[in-house]
Amino acid sequence: MKGVPRRALVIWLVELLIFLPVYGGGVRHARTPTPPPRAAAQERSLRGYLDMSYVDLFQQAPSLHFTPAQFEQQKKSLEKGEEQCVNRFKDQAKQYEKQIEALQKELKVKGAALSETERREIHCKIQNLDLLRSEASVLANHAIPTAYDNLQAKLELIQKWPAAYQQIQQELASGAYTTRRWGDVKDIGYRVIAKDQQDDIKTGQQAVQEMRRTGLLPPPVKNKAIQDYVNSVAQKVARHSDLKVPLHVEVLDSREINAFALPGGYLFVERGLLEAADNESELAGVLAHEIAHDAARHGHKLMKRATIASIFFQAAQIAAILLTGGVAGIGTYYALQYGFYGLGLVLNLQLLGVSREYELQADQLGAQYAWNAGYDPAGFIKFFDKMATQKGYVNGVSWFRTHPPFYQRMVDSEREITFLPKKPEMVVQTSAFEQMKKELQPVTKAAEQEAAEKPSLMVSKAEGCQPPPLIEYKPGQPIEDLCATPMRTAPGLKPNHK
Numbered sequence: 001m002k003g004v005p006r007r008a009l010v011i012w013l014v015e016l017l018i019f020l021p022v023y024g025g026g027v028r029h030a031r032t033p034t035p036p037p038r039a040a041a042q043e044r045s046l047r048g049y050l051d052m053s054y055v056d057l058f059q060q061a062p063s064l065h066f067t068p069a070q071f072e073q074q075k076k077s078l079e080k081g082e083e084q085c086v087n088r089f090k091d092q093a094k095q096y097e098k099q100i101e102a103l104q105k106e107l108k109v110k111g112a113a114l115s116e117t118e119r120r121e122i123h124c125k126i127q128n129l130d131l132l133r134s135e136a137s138v139l140a141n142h143a144i145p146t147a148y149d150n151l152q153a154k155l156e157l158i159q160k161w162p163a164a165y166q167q168i169q170q171e172l173a174s175g176a177y178t179t180r181r182w183g184d185v186k187d188i189g190y191r192v193i194a195k196d197q198q199d200d201i202k203t204g205q206q207a208v209q210e211m212r213r214t215g216l217l218p219p220p221v222k223n224k225a226i227q228d229y230v231n232s233v234a235q236k237v238a239r240h241s242d243l244k245v246p247l248h249v250e251v252l253d254s255r256e257i258n259a260f261a262l263p264g265g266y267l268f269v270e271r272g273l274l275e276a277a278d279n280e281s282e283l284a285g286v287l288a289h290e291i292a293h294d295a296a297r298h299g300h301k302l303m304k305r306a307t308i309a310s311i312f313f314q315a316a317q318i319a320a321i322l323l324t325g326g327v328a329g330i331g332t333y334y335a336l337q338y339g340f341y342g343l344g345l346v347l348n349l350q351l352l353g354v355s356r357e358y359e360l361q362a363d364q365l366g367a368q369y370a371w372n373a374g375y376d377p378a379g380f381i382k383f384f385d386k387m388a389t390q391k392g393y394v395n396g397v398s399w400f401r402t403h404p405p406f407y408q409r410m411v412d413s414e415r416e417i418t419f420l421p422k423k424p425e426m427v428v429q430t431s432a433f434e435q436m437k438k439e440l441q442p443v444t445k446a447a448e449q450e451a452a453e454k455p456s457l458m459v460s461k462a463e464g465c466q467p468p469p470l471i472e473y474k475p476g477q478p479i480e481d482l483c484a485t486p487m488r489t490a491p492g493l494k495p496n497h498k
Ligand SMILES: [Zn+2]
Pocket: 289, 293, 354, 358, 359, 362, 402, 403
């Protein structure tokens, strides 16, 4: 894989495999507080506005009048905050590493002189320090940068949206919007977005096979009604898109909030996404975005000369380490499922066609496909906003890795939605979606029950070893709170354990 040192990736993958779940799967949270009335609006600090949702900020921004100096100061302050926070957790990871090394040395030096209990106590400490180290490392490398990216995107939105809005209105009034890239929305399905889509089918098939072989792919949800429903929504969107290859859809039994399309029409939807979606237009919006990646052949364009084998080489190595390293019999997918960072962190972004440029393209085409299929095209942006504001940067790290947050995508999405011809009835909710949610409840419940029983198998190699509670994140909590979390110590054996 280009640009990622192999060793680093391997270590990083291993880290992912030893996480405990800490956050409830399908927990719903109240909507973010509504913004204050306009008269009082300006009294809020600029930082205060950054905790609002994107949708609210689109509305509020034109009435806010911060000075360029204030924007600059806030931007610098965020940059500094991110740097300090990242360094703090990187430093913690190093300290845990040192503690692990010290204990390993102790094992070596004392050797046979250790009693069985003493030895188990050290094993337990090492195991728990490793958990804490990997948590700190994933926070430093993924969750914290994502949180700050989101804040920077919102800051830019407050600053730039009023002018962008004016421009959009002018383009609408003059009719100039019809000449935008892919403005020929009446010809969806008959125009050319990318030639030779069928050439990607083999790549996709190979990737799916490789994922199954390495245990990366969670098992499908064993509920035909759910599979059929998601398939019908996806096929409906595909029929109204520029996709020319058959679409294969599978709902995976994973708590992760994500969906991804492998090249050539292989669409995977994780159970967590269905739990997090509140209506059919949100689901359709996410599926349309993924279908757009395939229609535009983004994976093919980014992969260039990389082969599936080279992409999955690291994953295969990890599976081998795992299956021979003391957790025999437990598939990699369990580890990924119970690690709350999920599959989206492991998947190769080139394979998925994720880059800033291609995200903008998939946002635009996705909005068009959802709209063409009869849905409210704002579904995707609303779902994105929910992830950014309510679900949060820690729980949604996997989502944000495959759907990176930045200002341009929010504005461009809003622009495209404004330019799409209005339809008298745009579908937001359906009874079929509500029925699917009912079907989903027992599936979620069973999965959570299983999750509550399984982690001990995976994590507790050392018998009676109490794992540390991971850092708790509450939706809507400012990132600064998480950055201030004091360093924790690793717990040892349960006191009553014999
Ligand atoms: Zn994307």
